[in-house]
Amino acid sequence: MIKRYAALIRNAWLVDLQYRASIVLWLLWGVTEPAIALGIWWAIAGDGSVAGYARADFARYFFAVMLINQLTIAWDSWYLDRWIREGELNYRLARPLHPAHEAVAENIAYKARTASVILVVWLLVAAAWPAVRLPLDPGRWALTLVAVLLAAAMRFFISFTTGLLAFWTTRATAIMELHAGVSLFLAGRIAPLALLPPAVAGVAGALWFRSMLAFPVDLLTGAVHGADAIVRGLASQVVWLGIWIVAYRIAWSRGIRKYGAVGG
Amino acid sequence: MNGRWIPLLGAFWRLNLAEELQYRANFVASVLGTLFSMATALLTLSLFFHHTTSLGGWDYWEIVVLLGVFNALTGVIEAVLRPGIGELAGEVRSGELDLVLVKPVDAQGFVSFRRLDIWRFTDVVLGLALAGYALTRLGRIPSLAQLAAFALALASAAVVVYAIWVVLMSLAFWFVSVENIAVLFDAVYEGARYPVSAYPGALRFVFVYLIPIAWTTTIPASALTGRLRPEIALAAALVAGLAFALSRALWRAALKRYAGASG
Numbered sequence: 001m002i003k004r005y006a007a008l009i010r011n012a013w014l015v016d017l018q019y020r021a022s023i024v025l026w027l028l029w030g031v032t033e034p035a036i037a038l039g040i041w042w043a044i045a046g047d048g049s050v051a052g053y054a055r056a057d058f059a060r061y062f063f064a065v066m067l068i069n070q071l072t073i074a075w076d077s078w079y080l081d082r083w084i085r086e087g088e089l090n091y092r093l094a095r096p097l098h099p100a101h102e103a104v105a106e107n108i109a110y111k112a113r114t115a116s117v118i119l120v121v122w123l124l125v126a127a128a129w130p131a132v133r134l135p136l137d138p139g140r141w142a143l144t145l146v147a148v149l150l151a152a153a154m155r156f157f158i159s160f161t162t163g164l165l166a167f168w169t170t171r172a173t174a175i176m177e178l179h180a181g182v183s184l185f186l187a188g189r190i191a192p193l194a195l196l197p198p199a200v201a202g203v204a205g206a207l208w209f210r211s212m213l214a215f216p217v218d219l220l221t222g223a224v225h226g227a228d229a230i231v232r233g234l235a236s237q238v239v240w241l242g243i244w245i246v247a248y249r250i251a252w253s254r255g256i257r258k259y260g261a262v263g264g
Numbered sequence: 265m266n267g268r269w270i271p272l273l274g275a276f277w278r279l280n281l282a283e284e285l286q287y288r289a290n291f292v293a294s295v296l297g298t299l300f301s302m303a304t305a306l307l308t309l310s311l312f313f314h315h316t317t318s319l320g321g322w323d324y325w326e327i328v329v330l331l332g333v334f335n336a337l338t339g340v341i342e343a344v345l346r347p348g349i350g351e352l353a354g355e356v357r358s359g360e361l362d363l364v365l366v367k368p369v370d371a372q373g374f375v376s377f378r379r380l381d382i383w384r385f386t387d388v389v390l391g392l393a394l395a396g397y398a399l400t401r402l403g404r405i406p407s408l409a410q411l412a413a414f415a416l417a418l419a420s421a422a423v424v425v426y427a428i429w430v431v432l433m434s435l436a437f438w439f440v441s442v443e444n445i446a447v448l449f450d451a452v453y454e455g456a457r458y459p460v461s462a463y464p465g466a467l468r469f470v471f472v473y474l475i476p477i478a479w480t481t482t483i484p485a486s487a488l489t490g491r492l493r494p495e496i497a498l499a500a501a502l503v504a505g506l507a508f509a510l511s512r513a514l515w516r517a518a519l520k521r522y523a524g525a526s527g
Binding site: 021022025028030031032033036039040041042050051060069177178181184185190191195197235243 | 293297300301304307310312313314316319320436439444445447448450451453454457458462463466467494
């Protein structure tokens with residue numbers, strides 16, 4: 001299995017290599033949204049602070065959003081939608097390997113490339129600008145790594161499962177865009193959850209949105225205090241990952257049955 | 265340049281219209297999508313104004329006017345510009361552009377305007393309606409001079425956006441693999457959602473002089489709310505003319521690089 005994955009990742013890496021310019025474009029697109037949000041909060045904070053966030057806190061927060069969003073984002077619903085609509089799923093089903101493994105390998109190759117660019121940029125910026133430096137805390141970084149892996153896995157299953165809806169509807173990607181619009185607020189892309197009205201932040205915490213992005217970001221920047229809060233955050237990630245895996249299994253088995261019936 | 269491409273486009277658009285009218289469900293989906301993105305933008309703005317009373321010197325409803333302008337321009341982009349550019353990158357790579365170049369029409373005009381996504385014109389209507397509503401909330405009735413300035417500034421804004429778009433299309437000749445070049449536009453254009461005065465100095469300089477998106481939303485909205493004197497529209501028209509001339513020169517240079525690939 002490890003050998004297979006190595007081959008799949010190598011393959012995905014080489015395919016991406018052909019489309020270097022496209023990847024730079026997607027990277028830029030992923031970076032501008034947090035950059036603009038940072039610019040606006042920067043102006044609002046002025047010399048004071050907003051709900052405890054001063055300018056430097058916003059800078060750290062949105063740099064962490066850039067990196068962690070890139071590490072956890074999953075485009076799979078768009079691929080799945082195309083595979084199903086245009087029949088590209090057929091030959092993938094004929095392989096002795098579940099198509100999800102190819103998707104996972106693509107995610108790993110894409111994220112390794114783009115996130116490392118952001119990490120290098122962050123380090124360069126941090127050398128010149130103390131505001132975006134993080135305190136040296138390897139324990140916290142290790143915990144963040146775990147939270148990022150859980151978030152990436154969950155966002156993969158969300159995206160993959162939503163893409164599977166293409167078995168039933170032609171608007172699967174529209175549903176994913178709707179989800180992206182909601183997560184703009186609830187996952188913390190536009191502002192730290194602490195700045196949302198408490199009821200909205202409560203919804204984000206009760207559903208899977210905080211686990212997607214805001215929790216790992218807050219963990220990295222140090223906004224999550226105490227072992228208790230960290231354990232609860234990780235537990236919530238594990239629970240929602242489990243729920244999305246179950247949703248994926250149901251959608252996959254039902255969808256494949258339907259697909260087979262249509263294909264004849 | 266000759267004007268023969270205009271009746272030709274008329275014929276293309278009629279075919280386009282007939283084709284689109286078959287898919288009326290797309291109209292509903294398109295309007296719902298627009299309403300959703302407008303709601304998201306307004307909620308984002310409300311979140312900012314939950315923590316402040318003005319942004320770059322603008323108050324809430326003034327920025328809503330600007331968002332209306334932003335939406336109207338988005339409609340123009342989605343209806344006219346985006347449908348065409350998607351094809352161009354593929355044609356440059358495959359050599360099918362030969363078929364466009366041998367047509368006895370202006371290639372730039374033809375490539376830019378050959379396809380329409382008519383449903384997205386509703387974005388223009390919805391955007392202007394939002395701007396109008398925000399104006400009544402501000403309690404400001406624009407004078408005739410302000411309305412005229414707004415119309416000129418908005419037309420200039422469309423030209424500036426088009427010029428940026430032509431620059432991107434020209435890049436497709438250098439970077440042949442760029443299928444998603446429109447993403448670059450989306451990334452930059454995000455910045456036009458807010459008045460330029462809200463951004464730190466360096467970014468403001470970029471948006472006014474280098475990638476002139478400040479002229480696409482901030483200036484028309486300022487003309488409409490009376491924040492800037494109506495004469496600003498003349499400056500906007502000048503910027504638009506300059507941007508258009510530069511983009512056309514770049515397009516010409518890019519076309520020289522195209523060697524054709526078919527045959």
